[in-house]
Amino acid sequence: MVTLACLLAVTVSTQDPAAAAALARAQRGLPALTAQVQAAAAQLARLDAIGAQSADLAALAQLASLSDLSSLSGLTTLADLSSLSTLETFSDAPPAAWTDDDPGDSLYRAARRLLNRGRYAEAADAFRELIRRFPRSDYTPDAYYWQAFALYKTGGADGYRTARSLLETQKSRYPRAATSGDAEGLYARIQGELARQGDDDAAQWVRVHAASAGLTPPTPPTPPTPPMSPTPPSVGGRRGGTQAGCPADDDDDPRVAALNALLQMDAEAAVPILKQVLARRDPCSLVLRRKAVFIISQQRTSETEDILLASARTDPDTEVREQAVFWLSQVGSERAVTALDSILQSASDPEIQKKALFALSQISGARAGQILRDYAERSDAPEDSREQAIFWLGQQNSAENAAFLRGLYAHMTSDDLREKVIFSLSQMGGADNARWLLDLAQNDREPLEMRKKALFWAGQTGASITDLAALYDHTSNDEIKEQLIFVYSQRNEPAAVEKLIDIAKRDANPDLRKKAVFWLGQSHDPRARQALLDIINQ
DSSP states (O other), rough: OOHHHHHHHHHHHHOOOHHHHHHHHHHHHHOHHHHHHHHHHHHHHHHHHHHHOOHHHHHHHHGGGOOOGGGGGGSSSSTTTTSSGGOOOOOOHHHHHHOOOSHHHHHHHHHHHHHHHHHHHHHHHHHHHHHHOOSSSTHHHHHHHHHHHHHHHHHHHHHHHHHHHHHHHHHHOOTTOHHHHHHHHHHHHHHHHHHHTTOOHHHHHHHHHHTTTSSSSSOOOOOOOOOOOOOOOOOTSSSSSOTTSSSSSTTTTOOOHHHHHHHHHHHHHHHHHHHHHHHSSSSSGGGHHHHHHHHHHHHTTTHHHHHHHHHHOOOOOHHHHHHHHHHHHOOOOOHHHHHHHHHHHOOOOHHHHHHHHHHHHHHSSSHHHHHHHHHHHHTSSOHHHHHHHHHHHHSSOOHHHHHHHHHHHHHHOHHHHHHHHHHHHHHOOHHHHHHHHHHHHHHHHSOOHHHHHHHHHHHHHHHOHHHHHHHHHOOOOHHHHHHHHHHHOOOSSHHHHHHHHHHHOSSSSHHHHHHHHHHHHHOHHHHHHHHHHHHHOO
């Protein structure tokens, strides 16, 4: 009961003040038929216990015009969010008096007549007087509720706060009162009204109870974390890491200045000297070697690739090796591709292998791409390195890579690798990849989590909203439907809002309707605001 009342409070409070005012007007203007049916139903329930009473039987004559009360049974269940009672979850018609010899009987009857005639302020005063004068009356426990209801109908922040206090008193003093269940729904509605008017305590109550009622937004899948693209090393590498007594960086090292000067004078003559520098292993040569790797990469000679490959394989300093691999990618020649392939196949350092994968991804050419695809297929390669290869293939937006990854997915057993394939295909975009992701989402043989991830990324990558909307009607899995509702909420097309409205009004599952209502409440589309009012007024 509280759940759906909270849903109304949370949803409508996210809309603008004009919509909130419209909601209040809509609620006050509910058809008289609803009140009559509820009053009659309450009276019928009392008849078995108290016998026929002529005054009340006259009121029941209205039922003659209602051919079938069973047709209104949807108003008393949680099965249809679009029906009125899923939002009006508290009674608005007090039952007939049931104990003639009670000292408060006459006052209760008078208060009840005032309430039924819509004279709410006078009714509130009458119920208050009943509580004051006859605290031991059998009518008193429920009089708290009816006074609160009358004050709620009068509107206004002061009336709402007094009504809230009355309901809290009833709960503490008369927890078994006949109207205790109705009081929960009325209390939630009052808190929602106060929250919309800026009452901080009421707003906090709504947030807490909405969360406990399961009205928190669906949690989207966490996007896979893409591998970090290596930053091109600075010329000379990072500062530090040198032995005491050696120059700490190239600003302090006259040898680096001499290398730069030699490069400016005669670049070709500098190559043999650079080879000698890179062959050194004394502690004070570290800064010089880091600088030399960059310099040699800028010289397009027949030896460039071999020199960088030797440094990548043999230099004892990790940064020198990583820089050598990186600068091979900038050389970009076929010999550089061969060198990087050699590093990828033979390196024992996983970080160097990852740098080689990145370097290959930076070289545009059929052979570099084929090496990445071959590595992604290798079952004997480290899984995290294969993940990197899959990621970098996804960054090269080619039809060949897309077809390869779609085929690769079917041969993989690792969920992490499969997830990387899904992500990489989503990054490529395109109609073929979007269609593949949607087909995967519909495949009942696939693990549910993979289907949900495919659906999430299909929505992010621009899959047709027409296809996404049709998918909802073709699946029977509620978790997939919930994921689709979230996907619709993230799209800007009119058809996405229309689908959410359709679900909120017509879906057979009340939990899914609540999810759709929640996301409509987050929308700034005027159609969403109108749909919420339509749902309330149905």
